[in-house]
Amino acid sequence: MTAVLTEPSTTVDAIASAAKRPFALARHSLALAWRNLVKTMRNPEQLLDVTLQPIIFTAMFGFLLGGALAGDTAAYLQTLVPALAVMLTLFASIQSGVNFSSDLKTGLFDRFRSMPIGRSAPLIGAVLGDGIRYVVTIVVLIGFSSILGFRIETDPLSALAGCLLAIGLGFALSWVFLLLGAVMKEPGSVQGVAFIVIFPLTFGTNMLTPVDTMPGWLQAWMNVNPAVHAMDAARGLMIGGPVAGPVTATLLWTAGIIAVFAPLAVRAYRRRT
Amino acid sequence: MSTAFQAEGLVKRFGDFTALHGVDLAAEEGTVLGVLGPNGAGKTTAVRVLSTLLRPDGGTVTVAGNDVVRHPDRVRRAIGLTGQFASVDDDLTGMENLTLIGRLLDLRGGEIKSRAKRLLADFDLTEAAKRTVKTYSGGMRRRLDLAASLMGRPRIVFLDEPTTGLDPAKREELWGVVRRLVNDGTTVLLTTQYLEEADALADAISVIDHGRVIAHGTPAELKRIVGGQSIVVRPSDPADLDRVDRILSEFTGRKPESPQRGVLAVPADGDLVFTAVVSELALAGIGVTELSLQLPDLDDVFFKLTGHTTSNDNEKAEVPA
Numbered sequence: 170m171t172a173v174l175t176e177p178s179t180t181v182d183a184i185a186s187a188a189k190r191p192f193a194l195a196r197h198s199l200a201l202a203w204r205n206l207v208k209t210m211r212n213p214e215q216l217l218d219v220t221l222q223p224i225i226f227t228a229m230f231g232f233l234l235g236g237a238l239a240g241d242t243a244a245y246l247q248t249l250v251p252a253l254a255v256m257l258t259l260f261a262s263i264q265s266g267v268n269f270s271s272d273l274k275t276g277l278f279d280r281f282r283s284m285p286i287g288r289s290a291p292l293i294g295a296v297l298g299d300g301i302r303y304v305v306t307i308v309v310l311i312g313f314s315s316i317l318g319f320r321i322e323t324d325p326l327s328a329l330a331g332c333l334l335a336i337g338l339g340f341a342l343s344w345v346f347l348l349l350g351a352v353m354k355e356p357g358s359v360q361g362v363a364f365i366v367i368f369p370l371t372f373g374t375n376m377l378t379p380v381d382t383m384p385g386w387l388q389a390w391m392n393v394n395p396a397v398h399a400m401d402a403a404r405g406l407m408i409g410g411p412v413a414g415p416v417t418a419t420l421l422w423t424a425g426i427i428a429v430f431a432p433l434a435v436r437a438y439r440r441r442t
Numbered sequence: 443m444s445t446a447f448q449a450e451g452l453v454k455r456f457g458d459f460t461a462l463h464g465v466d467l468a469a470e471e472g473t474v475l476g477v478l479g480p481n482g483a484g485k486t487t488a489v490r491v492l493s494t495l496l497r498p499d500g501g502t503v504t505v506a507g508n509d510v511v512r513h514p515d516r517v518r519r520a521i522g523l524t525g526q527f528a529s530v531d532d533d534l535t536g537m538e539n540l541t542l543i544g545r546l547l548d549l550r551g552g553e554i555k556s557r558a559k560r561l562l563a564d565f566d567l568t569e570a571a572k573r574t575v576k577t578y579s580g581g582m583r584r585r586l587d588l589a590a591s592l593m594g595r596p597r598i599v600f601l602d603e604p605t606t607g608l609d610p611a612k613r614e615e616l617w618g619v620v621r622r623l624v625n626d627g628t629t630v631l632l633t634t635q636y637l638e639e640a641d642a643l644a645d646a647i648s649v650i651d652h653g654r655v656i657a658h659g660t661p662a663e664l665k666r667i668v669g670g671q672s673i674v675v676r677p678s679d680p681a682d683l684d685r686v687d688r689i690l691s692e693f694t695g696r697k698p699e700s701p702q703r704g705v706l707a708v709p710a711d712g713d714l715v716f717t718a719v720v721s722e723l724a725l726a727g728i729g730v731t732e733l734s735l736q737l738p739d740l741d742d743v744f745f746k747l748t749g750h751t752t753s754n755d756n757e758k759a760e761v762p763a
Contacts, residue, residue, distance in 0.1 A: 193548065200545040208533040211574065276529030280590065283493045285518040286546050 197286045198293035205268075205298020219261050219302045223310035226253055231317060234377060243318030250314045251403035252376035254307055254332060255396055258339035259371055261302040263363040266346025269295045270356040273441060289435045296343050303336040322408040331406030334419055338399050341423040342370075344430040351437035370396045395422035446471045446506065446598050446629035447492060453500030454487050461487040463653045464501065469629055469646065471597075474620065476644030477633040478744070484653040485633035486526055489602045492631065493523045506597055522591030526602045529587055530575050536562060536586050537571040540593055547594040554593075561589040565619070581612035588619060599623060601632045605639060617642055637744060651748050665737040667746065673716055674707045675723070676732035689722050705732065 209215050227250065235245035269292070272278055281291050311319070311332075321328045345366065349359045373390055374397045380388055391397045399422075401415035448468040454461045462484045469475035477485050490496040492505055494514040503510045506520035523529070530539045537558055544554030562571045565585040575583060584604060591599055601620070605613040613636075620630055620643055634640050640647045641661045649657040649664070657664060673694070677686050683706065690698045690708045693715055698708035710716060716735045723730065 196548070197546055200542060204531065204534065204542055207538065208531070211533045276525040276527035277531055279490075279495055279525045279527075280523060280529040280543075281546070282495050283518055283521065283523040284543075284546055285515050290546075 194287040194290055194293070197290035198297065201281075201291055201294025202297035202300075203294075205295060206301055209298070209301055215264075216302065216305050218264070219257070219306035220309055222260060223253065223257055223306055224313050226257065227310065227314050227317065230377060231314075238378065246314050246317060246319040247322070247408050248404060249376070250310065250319045251331060251407040252374065252400040253314075254310055254403055254407075255335045255338065255399045256371040256374075256376060257306045257310060258303045258335040259342055259367055259396060261306050262299070262339040262343040263346050263360060263367060264302060265295055265299045265343035266348075266350035266359045266363055267356045268299070268350075269347050270350035270353060270359045273351065273438075288439050289431070292344075292347055292431075292434055292438060295347060296340055299343060300336065300340070303339050307332050307335070323406060327406045331403040334402050334406070334416065335399055337423045338395060338419060338426075341426040341430075344427055344434050348430055348434040348437055351434055351441055370394060373397075374400055376400055395419065395426070398422060444471055445469070445504075446473075447504065447631070449488065449492065449498075449501060449503045451501035452488065452491060452498055452503055454484075454491055454496060455499050461653050462491075465650065465653065465655050466658075467492075467631075467648055467655070469631060471629050472624060472627045473645040474624055474630045474632060474643050476640035476647040477631065477650055478635075478637065478640045478647055479633075479650035480635060483650045485650055486602055487653075488650070489523075489525075489600050489631065489633060493521055493600050494518055495523075519594075520597050522594065522596035522599045524584075524587050524591045524599070524601050524604055526606065530583065530590055532576045533574060535572050535574050536567050536578075536589075539575060539586060539590055543590045543593045549593070557593060561592060565589045581608055581615070584608060584612070584616065585619075588616070592623075596628070598629045598631070601630060603633055603635065606635065613639070649744065649747055656747050657743075662737065664743045667743060671710055671716075672707050672736045672738070673710045673719055674701075674705060674732065674734045674736055675719075675730055676705045678729040678731045680704050682728045685726060685728060686723070689719060689726065689728075693719050693722065707736075710735070 227246070230249055230253070231242045231246050235242035235249075239245035239248070272291075272295070278291065346359065346363050349362055350356070353359050353362070369390075373387065373394055375391065380391060383391075395418075398415045398418035401410075402412065402419045404410055405412035405415060446469050450466055452462050452465040452467070465484065465488055467475065467477065467488060477488065479485050487496065491498050491503055491510065494505075494510050494517050497511060505517045508516040508520075510517050531542070534542065540558035540561060541554055544558060549557065559568075559571075562568050565588065567582060567586060567589070570578060570582060575586065578586065588601070588604065604620075605616050608616065617639070620632065624630055630643075632640070632643060644661060646658065646660055647664055648655050657667065659667075673690065675686050675690065677683060683704065686706055687698055690696075690706060694708050694710050696708050698706040701707050710719075720733070723733075
């Protein structure tokens with residue numbers, strides 16, 4: 170004990186100068202993302218929802234609606250699966266806010282706040298660390314739907330780009346849920362409110378049915394809904410069709426959501442005592 | 443000596459509730475300041491302001507020469523905080539917890555490893571290093587918590603009720619750690635509800651109650667506020683108890699009590715009474731196995747200062763939830 174404590178205390182200065190090293194925010198965020206990832210791997214039941222949801226939704230929508238809407242299940246899956254990739258990623262992003270809310274109650278976050286790290290590092294870490302959830306849900310979706318007859322009609326790289334686009338939007342939306350997590354005291358209420366946000370976003374789309382029969386106001390909503398753009402983009406990249414327009418719209422929405430909600434979430438986190 | 447940290451006129455409000463009404467706290471470098479008070483007195487709030495977790499609503503607070511509002515990052519580089527609730531991650535191992543802190547402090551990879559290993563060894567956690575903290579006992583968790591606070595070799599360490607909930611043996615262990623820290627020049631602020639703990643560790647004690655510092659001084663000075671030292675005598679031959687009783691009554695003017703079998707104790711005013719009693723016992727040829735001048739314990743001090751005891755059970759019952 171004595172030995173370790175009496176070492177020359179140059180470390181304080183070392184820390185002071187090290188903090189000025191570039192990319193400090195990136196390094197701290199990655200360290201915290203690593204923490205989130207380790208926590209998820211130690212509690213695999215946290216991945217249960219993102220593992221089961223793709224199976225349940227693919228089977229449910231595919232068998233329920235496939236015959237009526239597309240003649241058979243496999244044909245319906247071609248348009249359904251790319252859209253489901255977006256929906257499931259957005260669903261998965263809710264958990265970031267819920268976990269963040271419960272993390273804020275722990276003494277560990279007091280320690281982070283008392284350390285010389287960027288105020289946004291714990292939030293960026295929370296967002297990035299949950300990337301594993303998006304990967305799991307999309308991998309299970311593609312795997313399971315392939316068994317039922319889904320086929321990528323473009324090429325693997327385009328399909329991958331479609332998945333990454335969905336994941337990007339998931340990352341963006343998780344900032345909205347982090348904001349909820351920082352503002353609300355109970356993780357449970359974060360989840361409740363998050364679903365109120367997520368349902369119009371994911372189901373107010375052309376995911377399940379064509380838009381022609383829908384009322385005008387709903388079509389108007391679909392023209393602005395970022396999830397619709399992401400679903401169109403994912404379809405274009407996975408089964409062919411227009412790509413440039415929907416991809417651009419999705420990227421703009423992704424950047425816009427982050428630009429608005431990331432600062433709000435960081436501010437709410439800083440103000441929380 | 444220079445001042446390690448100082449709060450002057452510190453005010454903190456939460457809405458309508460004023461948690462701190464102009465609190466003054468300070469410690470010289472390399473000393474322990476004990477902040478003593480019951481639950482809800484404002485101890486934790488004061489620590490949270492000093493450690494930059496809360497912004498003060500009034501007064502000035504300087505830590506390691508830096509204002510906590512204007513230069514929180516400089517303050518954060520100089521401090522280590524061990525909160526009331528274990529601030530380590532349950533899902534990570536002991537080693538991983540320290541590694542995370544080391545990475546956040548921008549220590550180099552090799553240094554993180556060696557420092558974490560030594561701290562784990564020093565806190566008797568080497569065998570548990572690869573187990574998740576979930577499996578740790580309360581005492582192990584506190585030790586890891588403290589080790590995490592020391593990863594960056596802070597000059598000032600804030601310990602918020604570090605021994606609450608620990609059994610007496612574990613408490614003593616933690617006291618040892620605090621003493622070694624101070625020997626090595628670290629300044630410690632320690633909040634506690636245990637008078638015994640403040641007495642054992644602190645160079646100076648600030649007694650805090652309802653958001654105000656109601657007394658400040660060395661443990662001995664605080665005890666003197668209450669006055670009433672007691673002379674305690676245990677004659678080697680119990681047959682001498684009657685004679686001892688007479689001598690004590692004569693010199694103190696009070697009737698001695700017997701706190702234990704074979705022991706007599708009596709309050710004594712004035713500094714000369716004790717020496718007089720000692721020489722009288724010698725003249726009478728009475729041998730003793732115990733002879734002491736005892737200061738009152740800090741519980742008495744607290745009762746005298748606040749009009750209530752440190753146990754907050756009564757208080758809880760009175761305060762509407």
